[in-house]
Amino acid sequence: MTQAALERRIESVLETVQKPSRYIGGEANQVQKPQATTVVALCYPDAYEVGISNQALQILYQQVNARPAMAAERVYCPWPDMADAMRREGLPLFTLETWRPVREVDLLGITLQAELTYSNVLEVLDLAGIPLRAADRGEGDPIVVAGGPSASNPAPLAPFFDAFFMGESEEAFEDVLDAMAGAAGRAARMAALAENPHLDLPGRGRRDVERAIHTEFGIETQPIEVVVPYSSAIFSRASVEVMRGCTRGCRFCHAGTWYRPVRERPAEQVIEAGLAQLACTGYDELSLTSLATSDYTDVVPAIEGIKERMPDLHLSLPSNRVDTGPVAMTAAANARQSSITLAPEAATQRMRDIICKTITDEMIENAIEAAFRAGYTSLKMYFMIGLPRETHAEVQGIVDLGLKAREIGRRVRAGGRFSVHVSASNFVPKPHTPFQWEGMSSRDQLVAKQGYMRRAMPTRQIRLSLHDVRTSMLEGALARGGEELADVIERAWRAGARFDAWTEMFAEAAWEAAFAEAGTTIDEVATREYGEWDELPWDHVRSGVSKEFLLDEWWQSRAEVATGDCRWDGCADCGACFGPVRNKLVH
Amino acid sequence: MTYRITFAVAGRARFLSHLETVDTLLGALRRAGFDIALSKGMKPRPVISLALPRAVGIETLADIADVELRGDHEPLDVGERLANHLPMGMTVIAVEPATGKQAASRVESVTYRVEVADDVDWDAGLAAFAAAEACEVVRTAPNKASKRVDVRRFCTALAHEPGALEMELAVTDAGTARPEELTQAVAALVGATPNIERLVRTAIRLREPVGAHT
Structure with missing residues (x-):
């Protein structure tokens, strides 16, 4: 089929599907390089509106396109109506920039941001016409590389990828691109990649791989001319990453380990990058992103500098610490916003000590009061249930804190309109965290706790949101599973599983049958506890944080003792700092 | 000042929805350096309206948008700068000062x-x-x-x-x-x-x- 014929047939199919703008490309700041000699397809294995805003892929898009002879092109997982139409019409998966068949690219990079996208990985490979298993691929097939935080446990998807890249791309992925440019053909390129210390190559046996770290974290790697999505995207705003890494040490948090140490960008660079991105995207909102922006030591000058130049700008500061100062800062950054989010994660001091969330009841209540006094009319609070060693008191504590927030709201708002939104997700233990040895709470327990919260939480001025236990259990099973899950994932996908994070799409029966055929269940794998001497499926992946530190933290959690933040309370000897790699704070 | 922009949508851009078309116009105007006026009230919105929604998949030779920009600009300048920032498939046909009621009601x-x-x-x-x-x-x-x-x-x-x-x-x-x-x-x-x-x-x-x- 010629390219022109392919494009005509794609357009014909687009007449029949929902949201065809997902597939057309052509957005502002898209880069087209038809003369490139090496083409890299960057895939987020979910719908366009979810994947388009992903910052990691924006960084890679800029990084690849900075090379004159290389082109980066985007691809997302087609929604089932489009996938069905493509299969019916015999159309291959294509990139957005050139509508080139994905199978014709040199490297297909797939970011693994969440376990519930794993079935979509197989959907993407199949629609592209690329053999699912790396062992079945030949010279005409692209090299398929995974990246992203969920790649830190490569085992469940190991047979489907040629390589897993561990860590941050800005510096170390250059070696991968060099290998792609310097060799021709799949076999020669795989040989050139063989010694890369940041690549796990399942087909070449197990060896230790190191997480790559962007040591300098200079502003030049912050994307400016980012692709502007059509309005259906979940995030449509400019964003500048002000800080990477977090050493608060929350024991449930994968990112808290995976992105250590902390590296900050000076305010003047953040301001310049933010204004430049606003100018070339046309956004009317700017977000200063990080894992905890209120911890960024140059945050006040950054806010003041931006507001001085653009007083009316909608400036957002996500992921703030629960305290009065961050609440006031958030309010000052954006006076128009009517809702604020606080994430205490746990409602009792005991549980916050277990998970190392170093905030107190007083700080939470003061933050709630400060939020209502600042004029917010909608307060959202995020919690988790099913945390290790949780008792009824912790669940009751969430209900009580919701009631307390309502009481404060009534007092401060004095008859004015307001609402409290309590959201409780289900704790899922993740690899490379102090809770990696813990089993997930059982399905029955989670359902019972959710039922209790529904009954105990009044509905007047309080809204309760609870996560689907079924998808949480699957996430738990996939997060800490081994290579034995690869067959399970393939079976579930063949039985129709895809878009598992979308409640309306979740094919529970397909997953249950796939686990059953492997002689186990979703719950058995998700609730499995590991012993401290057990070899873990991801042990060969070196995050930089030592297993000894994680083990020590696990024991500290059992002793219900929180650990201080090394930025202010002294080094906890986690192992993440070595040579030039260490916390780099502006102040 | 309110400007009446007549524009065409063809090729793959015809698959944009009505809302996406509005957002694409607004983004292009901002990238072109124009300051779009906001509505009054608690949640200010850009002042823009399209004369008629366009169903997804339909091409158009002459759709109409009324948009209020802060400051006075030559209509020709608005058209030229906007044209440089529209995605492939969207083109500016004409720009003129809008008078009277907005096009959507007429x-x-x-x-x-x-x-x-x-x-x-x-x-x-x-x-x-x-x-x-x-x-x-x-x-x-x-x-x-x-x-x-x-x-x-x-x-x-x-x-x-x-x-x-x-x-x-x-x-x-x-x-x-x-x-x-x-x-x-x-x-x-x-x-x-x-x-x-x-x-x-x-x-x-x-x-x-x-x-x-x-």
């Missing part, structure tokens, strides 16, 4: 060109359509009950040339007809089902503002 009729296969006796269909007092079609929409619509009453002009129907549809307080509905209705009069190959909105006619000179 749409009188819309003309379409419907490209069809000539395996239908269109001339006979048109003759039957002209002779009919009414011509009903069943309109269906997701999550809504289907209803019967007399498309004849909205059709103010209809012509056939090889490979295409040209039609003008009135936009009234009681609604309007869709070009594909009219095409299907005409074909049905001669017992045929049409094969629509391309749909192009060719013009939007506005009522003259009250008191305007003609």
Whole structure:
């Protein structure tokens, strides 16, 4: 089929599907390089509106396109109506920039941001016409590389990828691109990649791989001319990453380990990058992103500098610490916003000590009061249930804190309109965290706790949101599973599983049958506890944080003792700092 | 100051929805350096309105957007700068100062060109359509009950040339007809089902503002 014929047939199919703008490309700041000699397809294995805003892929898009002879092109997982139409019409998966068949690219990079996208990985490979298993691929097939935080446990998807890249791309992925440019053909390129210390190559046996770290974290790697999505995207705003890494040490948090140490960008660079991105995207909102922006030591000058130049700008500061100062800062950054989010994660001091969330009841209540006094009319609070060693008191504590927030709201708002939104997700233990040895709470327990919260939480001025236990259990099973899950994932996908994070799409029966055929269940794998001497499926992946530190933290959690933040309370000897790699704070 | 932007949407850009088209115009204006006026109230929004929504997949030669920009600008300058920032498939046709009520409240009729296969006796269909007092079609929409619509009453002009129907549809307080509905209705009069190959909105006619000179 010629390219022109392919494009005509794609357009014909687009007449029949929902949201065809997902597939057309052509957005502002898209880069087209038809003369490139090496083409890299960057895939987020979910719908366009979810994947388009992903910052990691924006960084890679800029990084690849900075090379004159290389082109980066985007691809997302087609929604089932489009996938069905493509299969019916015999159309291959294509990139957005050139509508080139994905199978014709040199490297297909797939970011693994969440376990519930794993079935979509197989959907993407199949629609592209690329053999699912790396062992079945030949010279005409692209090299398929995974990246992203969920790649830190490569085992469940190991047979489907040629390589897993561990860590941050800005510096170390250059070696991968060099290998792609310097060799021709799949076999020669795989040989050139063989010694890369940041690549796990399942087909070449197990060896230790190191997480790559962007040591300098200079502003030049912050994307400016980012692709502007059509309005259906979940995030449509400019964003500048002000800080990477977090050493608060929350024991449930994968990112808290995976992105250590902390590296900050000076305010003047953040301001310049933010204004430049606003100018070339046309956004009317700017977000200063990080894992905890209120911890960024140059945050006040950054806010003041931006507001001085653009007083009316909608400036957002996500992921703030629960305290009065961050609440006031958030309010000052954006006076128009009517809702604020606080994430205490746990409602009792005991549980916050277990998970190392170093905030107190007083700080939470003061933050709630400060939020209502600042004029917010909608307060959202995020919690988790099913945390290790949780008792009824912790669940009751969430209900009580919701009631307390309502009481404060009534007092401060004095008859004015307001609402409290309590959201409780289900704790899922993740690899490379102090809770990696813990089993997930059982399905029955989670359902019972959710039922209790529904009954105990009044509905007047309080809204309760609870996560689907079924998808949480699957996430738990996939997060800490081994290579034995690869067959399970393939079976579930063949039985129709895809878009598992979308409640309306979740094919529970397909997953249950796939686990059953492997002689186990979703719950058995998700609730499995590991012993401290057990070899873990991801042990060969070196995050930089030592297993000894994680083990020590696990024991500290059992002793219900929180650990201080090394930025202010002294080094906890986690192992993440070595040579030039260490916390780099502006102040 | 409010500007009336006439623009075309063709190629892959025709797959943008109405809301996406609005956002694409706003983003392009901001990238071009214009400051878009915001509405008053708790949640200020950019002051923009399109004369008529465009269904996904339909091309247009001359859609109309009224947008209020802060400051005074030469319409020609607005057009040139905007044109440089629109995505492929969207082009600026004209920019002029908007006067009177916004275009969205003054749409009188819309003309379409419907490209069809000539395996239908269109001339006979048109003759039957002209002779009919009414011509009903069943309109269906997701999550809504289907209803019967007399498309004849909205059709103010209809012509056939090889490979295409040209039609003008009135936009009234009681609604309007869709070009594909009219095409299907005409074909049905001669017992045929049409094969629509391309749909192009060719013009939007506005009522003259009250008191305007003609």
